[in-house]
Amino acid sequence: xxxxxxxxxxxxxxxxxxxxxxxxxxxxxxxxxxxxxxxxxxxxxxxxxxxxxxxxxxxxxxxxxxxxxxxxxxxxxxxxxxxxxxxxxxxxxxxxxxxxxxxxxxxxxxxxxxxxxxxxxxxxxxxxxxxxxxxxxxxxxxxxxxxxxxxxxxxxxxxxxxxxxxxxxxxxxxxxxxxxxxxxxxxxxxxxxxxxxxxxxxxxxxxxxxxxxxxxxxxxxxxxxxxxxxxxxxxxxxxxxxxxxxxxxxxxxxxxxxxxxxxxxxxxxxxxxxxxxxxxxxxxxxxxxxxxxxx
Amino acid sequence: xxxxxxxxxxxxxxxxxxxxxxxxxxxxxxxxxxxxxxxxxxxxxxxxxxxxxxxxxxxxxxxxxxxxxxxxxxxxxxxxxxxxxxxxxxxxxxxxxxxxxxxxxxxxxxxxxxxxxxxxxxxxxxxxxxxxxxxxxxxxxxxxxxxxxxxxxxxxxxxxxxxxxxxxxxxxxxxxxxxxxxxxxxxxxxxxxxxxxxxxxxxxxxxxxxxxxxxxxxxxxxxxxxxxxxxxxxx
Numbered sequence: 001x002x003x004x005x006x007x008x009x010x011x012x013x014x015x016x017x018x019x020x021x022x023x024x025x026x027x028x029x030x031x032x033x034x035x036x037x038x039x040x041x042x043x044x045x046x047x048x049x050x051x052x053x054x055x056x057x058x059x060x061x062x063x064x065x066x067x068x069x070x071x072x073x074x075x076x077x078x079x080x081x082x083x084x085x086x087x088x089x090x091x092x093x094x095x096x097x098x099x100x101x102x103x104x105x106x107x108x109x110x111x112x113x114x115x116x117x118x119x120x121x122x123x124x125x126x127x128x129x130x131x132x133x134x135x136x137x138x139x140x141x142x143x144x145x146x147x148x149x150x151x152x153x154x155x156x157x158x159x160x161x162x163x164x165x166x167x168x169x170x171x172x173x174x175x176x177x178x179x180x181x182x183x184x185x186x187x188x189x190x191x192x193x194x195x196x197x198x199x200x201x202x203x204x205x206x207x208x209x210x211x212x213x214x215x216x217x218x219x220x221x222x223x224x225x226x227x228x229x230x231x232x233x234x235x236x237x238x239x240x241x242x243x244x245x246x247x248x249x250x251x252x253x254x255x256x257x258x259x260x261x262x263x264x265x266x267x268x269x270x271x272x273x274x275x276x277x278x279x280x281x282x283x284x285x286x287x288x289x290x291x292x293x294x295x
Numbered sequence: 296x297x298x299x300x301x302x303x304x305x306x307x308x309x310x311x312x313x314x315x316x317x318x319x320x321x322x323x324x325x326x327x328x329x330x331x332x333x334x335x336x337x338x339x340x341x342x343x344x345x346x347x348x349x350x351x352x353x354x355x356x357x358x359x360x361x362x363x364x365x366x367x368x369x370x371x372x373x374x375x376x377x378x379x380x381x382x383x384x385x386x387x388x389x390x391x392x393x394x395x396x397x398x399x400x401x402x403x404x405x406x407x408x409x410x411x412x413x414x415x416x417x418x419x420x421x422x423x424x425x426x427x428x429x430x431x432x433x434x435x436x437x438x439x440x441x442x443x444x445x446x447x448x449x450x451x452x453x454x455x456x457x458x459x460x461x462x463x464x465x466x467x468x469x470x471x472x473x474x475x476x477x478x479x480x481x482x483x484x485x486x487x488x489x490x491x492x493x494x495x496x497x498x499x500x501x502x503x504x505x506x507x508x509x510x511x512x513x514x515x516x517x518x519x520x521x522x523x524x525x526x527x528x529x530x
Binding site: 032 | 296298313332333368369371394396454505513
């Protein structure tokens with residue numbers, strides 16, 4: 001050892017009794033870390049033993065890498081799509097197990113309303129029909145659609161909320177909505193039940209048809225909702241936004257506003273609502289997005 | 296000179312370490328596919344944009360644009376594997392006692408600075424260490440905390456209604472997304488430093504994370520993964 005020895009603080013550590021470094025400065029001793037060493041041997045012997053361990057380690061590691069990389073690459077697109085779709089469905093099931101309509105998204109004071117953003121024009125290419133009506137299918141006690149005017153909707157209890165609209169792209173804005181809670185709407189225009197019993201929207205929602213299909217008048221945009229999310233107290237059939245009637249680009253005359261799902265599910269310019277037993281088709285789910293897309 | 300074989304990493308630890316690598320890669324890759332749809336973050340100083348995440352050439356080179364749906368599919372698949380592997384790693388550390396080599400202890404920060412200065416060839420001093428030096432202790436513990444942070448901030452973005460309390464606790468949806476992003480950047484920085492250090496530490500050290508063992512000198516009992524320190528000790 002040379003004379004700059006005192007500059008070198010590296011010590012023999014971990015369980016070697018012949019050296020006792022100052023305990024306070026030795027991390028290994030502080031936590032009683034142990035070493036796992038073989039008996040001393042010649043360098044040739046050590047290299048030999050290491051060599052056989054190396055071969056085994058690298059062979060197993062290499063094989064695992066090949067299986068992983070090529071397994072993923074060679075998996076057919078159909079298989080991969082099915083796997084990923086099933087994962088979406090698994091996540092959806094799990095979300096629904098823990099779902100509670102009692103949990104609410106935060107609502108904000110008026111000064112926290114942010115600039116509105118327009119995104120999505122599907123299903124709104126035509127001019128709004130001045131004779132617009134809302135059609136509702138799947139109602140209890142009837143087979144044909146019920147036709148409502150906007151005034152019929154506005155007669156229902158009015159609810160306002162300032163909630164955060166979250167776009168699936170990643171941005172969000174705070175919007176002041178006014179309309180009727182979908183659950184209030186469905187309490188008046190009763191959906192059919194799965195077992196033909198008298199519908200009780202607030203009391204026994206689990207007996208109702210499990211899905212809702214909503215489409216634009218031209219049927220070019222369409223979304224599917226699960227019944228629990230659409231009956232959430234923060235899901236509205238909205239006709240006002242930020243203190244004024246909906247503008248065409250924001251979905252006049254009637255749209256969904258909700259804190260329970262991404263903006264892709266908040267369909268604008270609703271033409272028809274149908275309660276259904278089948279999982280409805282969904283515009284963006286057909287392009288690979290999560291059908292549920294629930295928060 | 297007499298030699299000894301030292302067992303550095305158990306089989307379980309090696310698998311957990313290597314399985315994590317592709318999982319983290321897939322999480323970051325799918326995260327990029329998602330982030331592209333709303334790429335709002337940048338490094339700004341006094342309003343001047345130093346670096347935008349990310350420049351157009353970056354997306355184009357990697358073929359990232361217009362793959363949001365695919366990104367979400369992958370992200371919400373691999374998140375399970377990433378979570379399971381991470382939880383398994385933490386349980387492993389607790390059961391095996393390997394946490395002893397990993398957790399920072401009083402004085403770790405001071406010695407970690409010394410280690411860093413040593414690595415930058417500014418000081419010769421190298422504090423005593425166990426399996427890992429104090430800079431490693433801090434880095435390897437931080438990366439576990441970062442993993443937990445990614446899961447927590449990720450959940451806050453994923454379920455901002457059902458987990459509204461969590462999202463609110465993190466300062467809201469926007470801030471949770473911001474944290475989730477910067478944690479990812481931190482993972483990338485960790486990865487870069489980690490790989491550079493592994494290259495500097497040499498083949499014997501790298502081999503030990505694959506085979507589990509390393510040849511050490513029986514005479515000095517010094518860990519061979521610090522060639523610089525050894526060279527000095529022999530001087």
